[in-house]
Amino acid sequence: MTENTQRPDSGPNDSNPELPTQYAPADVEGPLYERWVERGYFTADAKSEKPPYTIVIPPPNVTGSLHLGHAFQHTLMDALTRRKRMQGFEALWLPGMDHAGIATQNKVEQQLAEEGKSRHDLGREEFVSRVWQWKEEYGGKILGQMRRLGDGVDWSRERFTMDEGLSKAVQTIFKKLYDDELIYRAERIINWCPRCLTAISDIEVEYQEDAGELVSITYGEGEETLVVATTRAETMLGDTAVAVHPDDERYKHLVGKQIKLPLTDRTIPVVADTHVDPEFGTGAVKVTPAHDPNDFAIGQRHGLPSQTVMDEHGVITVHGPFLGLDRFEARSAVVGALRSQGRIVAEKRPYTHSVGHCSRCKTTVEPRLSLQWWVNVKPLAKAAGDAVRDGRVAIHPEDMSKRYFDWVDNMHDWCISRQLWWGHRIPVWYGPDGEVVCVGPDEQPPTGEGWHQDTDVLDTWFSSGLWPFSTLGWPEKTPDLEKFYSTDVLLTGHDIIFFWVARMMMFGLYAMDGEVPFKTISLTGLVRDERGKKMSKSFGNVVDPLDWMDKYGSDAVRFTLAKGANPGTDVPIGEDWVQASRNFANKIWNATRFALMNGATVEGELPPAEQLSATDRWILSRLNATLAEADAFYDDFQFSKLTDALYHFAWDEVFDWYVELSKTTFMGGGEPAKVSGRVLGEVLDVLLRLLHPVVPFVTETLWTTLTGKESVVVADWPKDSGFRDAGAEREIENLQQVITEVRRFRSDQGLQPGQRVPARLDLSGTTLAAHEDAIRQMLRLQPAGDDFQATATLPVAGATVALDLSGTIDVEAERKRLTKALAAAEKDKAQSTAKLGNEAFLAKAAEAAVEKIRKRLETAEADIERISSQLAGLPKG
């Protein structure tokens, strides 16, 4: 692929004072964006009389940089708000970022590690200020990327989840939940990351199949023994029972007895519990309440003690030979010790099972008994489910709602405390005598000897869950909150339905007295590479959107992403496709150049239909139909169909046909050229406005040049005038058929595209008489001279085109082509005839379907007649 190909010499029309022959995105995008921001186009006014339209951005993590997934979602959100703004809404797209607790803390800790330090060397206060410093330094990167993309966000309302206002929102809702007894503190088995040294919630655990080993161990002594199977031998040090199924005949005699726990001096009871599956393994399960959630539940049911065997690093804390060993070292050490005692029954055997990993650092999660803060989600989740069930919130695409219901209807309580330093500190103080005081935002924390604040911070998603209203000023009753809540659309990836969407629903309904946080949830797929593969660093197929934006322009990247956006499905994207979009931008560019060179204008009234040529009426009819289609697609989040419709209308109809057909008119000058100039101006004006939300830069440049107006960003959204002209559409269809047919003949005959051929046209039986000049221009047909000899006669669509190829006609090629065409027409005729002879079909089929078949039959019969006569007219080979 050769880039920046220069034509060797420039023709006289290549110099246009305003527009060069190739669109150069890099020259216009940056300045345009800054101008939009300076003029305040994106700044929403809470006092406006216009109806509000609000989208709050899914706040990217400060740790991150914009990837294609962001670019994708931002493109769609930007398109939605830009269109609504043009439609006369007070449109607000509110930007911001998330402090991303664990992720950011990990980043800064990594940075410290490079200096040979840990956060403990700095102490909490200094560490946190270091994170803030880090945020200032790197957090701005993503904001710059948003500007490059052209995101029309309201920068005056930019928020960060750790802002003062948002922190106040966090504290307010914590207090409210606490007072409503929806937040509580309890000791339970939690998911513990021994590397991050914090609890994580269930959904922050990623399960994957790991190769483990199942070992069978004999418990007990003498007659009273049984065999248990485990993949986690090291936890046996903390066993406080063995469980069997109550109906299991093999172990009935042992239930209630105490048996010896190997490697320890303890004895443990055998308990009967229905949780045990007698079919699995030996039917006997070791019970470690402190290190396994199931075992914890069994322990609760049977009043068993919990014996912790590991510390927060996953290091064994039980005195004896294993003290101080890491959990994985301890596993083999324990198995070794058991083997030397002859207690390993069968050899250990490979066993793949699903193991939880920390979603942040991939360390194997260690279930651990721990005292944490929890949200009682039952009533909140119920409300969150109902809001969708009763239609106050629509999920798009709809089949995603099933996933949502599965989650909210079966949600477990949410562990919200994290043993981190970066985040919103839990607003609870503990007194010297065990007092617990939750402190609201306007209250003074208790002071005095022995009082101290909880050292934990809240789960990042706790503050993200408040985003749709905390960003608008809640808990204050601000004008923003009044004007812009509920927000209209939440657009995000389906991968964070549970993390984020469900929690915003819970908190939004709870904090805003049942008012939904958003009316529509639009869930997008994930961006994938051109082979449909997930983009991942290890696979080496991750693309930095900036690279493509530099190379092809932001519009090209945006258009490609929108083009791939079939609702709810993943979006494959490859560089070739971005190139194709860039080509489209360039095509619009050049078409507009052509239009301007030929006097296209938006000045003055559009002439009434009776003063327009069929060509003009046809394109205006198609323009309005396309406009209506585009509106429907925008309203339904059908970005792929939207871009497809606009692409094809622009390229196939306006550029390839309307512009070409109008060239003779423009060349002819005078009043007809003026009229067509006005029509072409109209078409481009509307088309550019329709395209603007998706490709803002190129459309802004062209539209302002075309119209001389300030900016398409604040232009009115076009309206369907209702003008349709079926007659003109049919006429142009016939015209296209004539031209296409003759072109095919020319091509089959090996004529060079530019070669002039003398021709005689008979258009008397058609409505095409007015198009003779256009036909001759597009087909390179010269007037017939005195010595004209019709060596080929093509009847098509009621017209006859006779060409003089002066005996050079390739008879065999033509015979071959006609024979093939005849066969196709005959097949068509046979099929149609059969269909129309089918009474059941005629009785049941829709009128339009029957009409279509009739038309097909007519066409086929006409074709057969025409082709037959052509074949007969061919000279003998």
Add this chain to the structure above:
RNA sequence: GGGCGCAUAGCUCAGCGGUAGAGCGCUGCUCUUACAAAGCAGAUGUCGGCGGUUCAAAUCCGUCUGUGCCCACCA
């Protein structure tokens, strides 16, 4: 183990009951005075397999195979 989805042209995907479509790629001819990042013309599919419903099935139902995703306390 449960749930959801997908299998259509070489690739990525639309279509979802009435003659198989798009983009990219491919072949041929062309600088035809907007655009070679272009124009024109062309080739390519037993719509995963097997059954069924229907006058009619890529489209509805069943089933098999392959494949992807989500959920789950798989010792």
